[in-house]
Amino acid sequence: MSTRRAAMRLSLEADVWTIAASVAVAQIAFATLVWMYGESPRAMTALLLEGTWGSAYGVGQVLFKATPLLFTGLAVHVALRAGLFNVGAEGQLALSSLAVGVVGAWLPAGTPAMIALPLLVIVAALVGALWASPAAALRAVGAHEVISTILLNRVADALVGLLLGLGLSLKGGVRTPDVVQHARLSRLDRFVPALAGSAASTAVLVGIVVIAVTLWILPRSRMGREAELVAQNDEACAVERIPVKWRRAQALVLSGAIAGLASLGTVLGYKGYYEQGLGVGAGFTGLAVAILGRGRLLGIVFAAVLFGTLAQGGLAINAYVPAEAMEVIQGLVIVAVALGDAQVRTWLTDSLGAIVVRKTS
């Protein structure tokens, strides 16, 4: 037992270091960028903190921005456990959001929440899973999931526009009709009045519960455990008759389903309908959240909140420094954290190595 505890302490230390390092990188990058724009880093930092953690409203907004990232971060992590990079959370989320918007609006007006919400959760997960399954099938025959999921993002993007244009949207608009009243998730300010005006909804709590449950189940389920072993040595797994391809496919489909659940935050918790562009970027930022979160509940929540802070902080200082600066910082944090992560480093060297070797031979 002692080795187990020692290992846990070591990984906890690594977590703390990752978090400290990511915050430090964000701060240094922020100061440098602001300085280059000719503004005072100190004043801008104060402004940013005031707009995020300085008020109850700001905190609410940070939580609101973090909500879809909880889901997409978990989604990417689930694939990563099986050694796969799901870059397709973006497209999986877009189509799920459209489906949730359409089905939510199609329900009879008086549908109670007890029926509407579980139904829409299933729709969100199913559509996300559906959009991940071509990539899962292609991986089984040898096509790399990074390529196929990226391409599916483009297809999803076009498909959403097409479907909206074909009559799923309100007349003359690019949005779906409002979902029925009881399908909407409550704003948090109903329970915590101080958050008044912020867009945070109970979806943030749903997200945390989903992460906790998923992370508890995966190492205790046959599928989750075998997928993890497949990631580490697929040849030994195949020899021991673990269904390698099937486990990979399952992990990618599950990842898509979880990415689809992010539409709970955007459609049901925020807008109450789907419009093109809603939730864009959450899929890609989910990659960073997964890497920074290191597969632990607190890690994923922290990472989502960090990127939520950057997004909201960008709005707070928009008058002085363009909000795009925050995307630069996000990018730098991702690169720094990713390079510090052993799993990503191995993946990178393996992939690049494979490409180089293929070229020379």
Next chain:
Amino acid sequence: MAVALRALLVDKRYGATLAVSGASLELEAAKIHAIVGENGAGKSTLSSIAAGLVAPDAGHVEVLGKRLSPHTARAAIARGVGMVEQHFRLIDALTVLDNAMLGTEPMRSLGRIDRKGARAKLAGVLEELRVKLDPDALVGTLGVGDRQHLEIARVLFRDARVILLDEPTAVLTPKDASALYATLRRLGDGGRAIAVVTHKIDEVLDHADVVTVMRRGRVVSTRPVDREQNRDAQRAALLHDAFHDADESSAATVRAPDDSEKVLLEIEELEAGAELRGVRLEVRSKEIVGIAGVEGNGQRELVDVLAGLRAATRGVVRAGAPIEVVHEDRHRRGLVLAATVADNAILGEYARYSRMVGLLDVRAMRAEATRRIDDGGVVPAEIDLPASALSGGNQQKLVVARALARGSASRILVLAQPTRGVDISAARQIHLHIVSAAQAGAAVLVLSADLDELRAICHRILVIARGHITSAARRDSDGRWDESSTNERLGAHMVAQAVGGEAS
């Protein structure tokens, strides 16, 4: 005598284990210095420290009387220290020449690589080694012996005066091992200091000038080898130093099963691709059949067919029971190194522990894993360690223990190189497990390049060469081997028509 390399009172700790503790080593020019000991005794760590690959926590290394600083592989190479590691560090997709000069490419102006110079230098090195290797051949096409030659050539290419080799004979036949030592002797006579890490005591007595014995991270003794003196006494002294408490009896004597025992495994005219061309054999319950052969003569293909990983192109395999296989490459096929010992001990058997809604009965899994590693004698017996934290010998014990724990008493076991790279006491434990599995009713097929191993545990020995079974040796009714089964005779069959048997 000139001391070429000296390690002084070095310590190295990995986590909670002290891999090397207060160890000192002196390598003299023109001598072959063997370092022996059990798996996990610290031989590899000490030699890695001496070669600059691993920095010690305390103590230091001197090369030609000057301290090695900084303690890095690059500094050691610059000072003429080179190491051939147990697992080769070659790049299959590059040529022999590219591999030889990798990292130490001779340069011309403007950062251009002097390939012509490198080619000439490599030719000189190969000539000194008396090895014929095409500098433009892809390393992926080379056999094990040639890869090893290339590893040594690479070290010489770097002008090494001190050469350390970690378990260089683990993958070689006795004949190739002797040839290797002849090469090392020539290099030594040229004034180089040679150190060989091994656990084969007979090699040491045959070829080394000095031998250092390590046990549990410490240097127990360093003494000269005198080929004029009584060999058995020297062997006993080395064994005493290496395993002061290990018993010296040979493996359990085995009595051949009666003809009344059921034939569990029957193979007829089996063919698979070009590698396997008509294998026929049968194994009875309670019988252990050995297959000797030079590597690359169809053993791997035979195992793959039996494991269901490869289809036969012709012939029949009749199995009267489930087949459990231990593959020869434990790192790739046996273990998931990053996963825990517990996961590895029951790898692929999760279905048995799947309960409600697909959740696993973790408690039962851990209990079974604990039972298996206790039975298999895996040390340390901690199921939460990653498998990569075990020494090579204990990893092998884990793989064998898993295979032996599966299925009923009456089953078929196929074990490929079950004790390769495993020390004497661990090998003896594995042998005992195999023998008792057979006595309980299993039909056992053991593939090995180690004739002594096969003679110790088998009832019959077959030789495989170029995909054919070519000869058989058996014990008489008293359990003694017949005249035709001397190592020399079997060895002659192994190389007579074998792939890669004769240097070409």
